[in-house]
Amino acid sequence: MRQARIAVILALLVFATTSLFAAELTPLGVDTMTIGQRMEQVRSIIEGKQHQRRVVTPNVVSVDWEKEAFIIPVAGSIQGGNGTFFRSDVTIANRRLAAQLISVGFMVRGQNNAAVQMQRFQIDANTTTITRDFIANQLHTSGLGTLLVIAIDSAGNTDDNAEIDGFSRIWTPQPGSAGSVSQAFESIDLEDNLSTSYAYGLRQDAGFRTNVGLVNLYGTGNTFTIFVNGTGGSTSFTQFVQPYSMEQVPLPAGAWGDLYIRITSDSSNFNWWSAYGTSVDNVTGDGWVSHVH
Numbered sequence: 001m002r003q004a005r006i007a008v009i010l011a012l013l014v015f016a017t018t019s020l021f022a023a024e025l026t027p028l029g030v031d032t033m034t035i036g037q038r039m040e041q042v043r044s045i046i047e048g049k050q051h052q053r054r055v056v057t058p059n060v061v062s063v064d065w066e067k068e069a070f071i072i073p074v075a076g077s078i079q080g081g082n083g084t085f086f087r088s089d090v091t092i093a094n095r096r097l098a099a100q101l102i103s104v105g106f107m108v109r110g111q112n113n114a115a116v117q118m119q120r121f122q123i124d125a126n127t128t129t130i131t132r133d134f135i136a137n138q139l140h141t142s143g144l145g146t147l148l149v150i151a152i153d154s155a156g157n158t159d160d161n162a163e164i165d166g167f168s169r170i171w172t173p174q175p176g177s178a179g180s181v182s183q184a185f186e187s188i189d190l191e192d193n194l195s196t197s198y199a200y201g202l203r204q205d206a207g208f209r210t211n212v213g214l215v216n217l218y219g220t221g222n223t224f225t226i227f228v229n230g231t232g233g234s235t236s237f238t239q240f241v242q243p244y245s246m247e248q249v250p251l252p253a254g255a256w257g258d259l260y261i262r263i264t265s266d267s268s269n270f271n272w273w274s275a276y277g278t279s280v281d282n283v284t285g286d287g288w289v290s291h292v293h
Contacts, residue, residue: 025092025121025129025138028101032156035105035148035244036114036219039190042069042150042158043272046191049160068160069150070187072168073276074213074248075106076144077135083175084285088168090134092149094123095163102164105148106139107215113145113244114219120152123164134168146215146246149187174285181285183278188291190217192274193265199277199290200260204251205232208279212261213248215274216241222273223266228252230259263292 033041045068075088094100103118119139123129131138134147151162171182204210216222221243227236232255241247263275275292 020124020127021130024131025102025123027138028120028122031103031118031120033103033118034114035107035116035118038103038105038118038148038150038158039217039244040219042190045158045160067164067187067189068158068162069148069190070164070166071149071190071215071217071274072147072166072185073188073215073274074144074185074246075135075147075168075170077133077142078144080172084172086144086170086172087133088135088147088170089130089132090138090147091128091130091167092123093128093165094126095165096125096161098125099123100125100162100164101152101154101159103150103152104139105150106135106141106143106145107148107244107246108143108145109246109248110242111245112221112242116244118148118150144248172285181287183287183289185276185289186291188274191271193263193271193292195268195270196262196264197275197292198260198262199275199292201288201290202259202261202277202279203257204230204259204279205255205257207282209282210251210256210259210277210279211248212239212251212263213246213276213278214239214241214263215246216243217272217274218267218269219243220267222269224273224275225264225266226251227262227264228256228259229262230256232257232259261292 100123105118107113151159151164153159166187168185169182171180174181202210223240225238277290280287
């Protein structure tokens with residue numbers, strides 16, 4: 001009898017700690033809310049949690065693995081130059097032992113996306129889904145932008161009991177070869193950066209180029225200042241980003257060498273923005289990403 005109990009407990013532990021695999025999300029149609037409305041709703045939940053943490057002093061130190069919302073800073077399905085075509089293969093995981101509804105939005109580069117409708121999906125209990133070319137195959141659109149994922153409940157409200165996570169690989173066939181080149185983007189919390197943040201390990205010279213990505217998660221436009229500090233010199237420039245939008249821009253021309261960037265936000269909304277730097281080999285197209293933090 002005791003052995004039978006142990007076997008049942010072990011089986012439950014394995015189920016609770018192993019994420020099953022499902023081929024795709026289940027599409028449920030257009031959401032009732034826009035990107036702007038969903039962001040305002042989830043912001044009220046997150047800021048409410050912040051207030052609770054300030055008011056209540058815990059007796060123990062704990063780790064909170066739960067996440068009700070995240071972004072993939074850049075995702076796309078878009079033609080590039082010199083025979084490239086960039087696609088994003090996206091993983092979204094549900095770590096709860098219950099099916100999870102999610103609302104997904106695509107914040108297209110260079111435009112105000114506040115009025116863009118979200119789309120609803122379901123993920124089975126304790127399941128990880130992987131979709132190749134997510135923007136084309138699940139959202140049925142194209143372009144470059146930021147992927148917004150928010151967990152919701154059956155009433156359509158933000159589900160702050162959710163445990164969702166994600167990952168994306170943006171890639172293109174490598175021109176002149178049978179292979180591909182790619183860059184990885186992990187899921188990022190909606191509350192990401194403070195007013196001044198940094199990205200390290202980048203490079204721009206005769207052999208490499210660097211772009212900067214900026215994501216504005218607020219309902220008003222925002223201007224960012226990007227400071228470039230390299231072994232070959234330094235410079236700075238500004239970039240405006242529309243509400244609920246993103247931009248990806250190259251560094252100013254110059255052999256700045258091995259470098260890091262410092263970014264400041266003009267708005268006082270502090271951490272409702274995200275950014276990254278990405279350096280690319282001019283010959284092979286291989287590259288890497290540095291999260292601004």
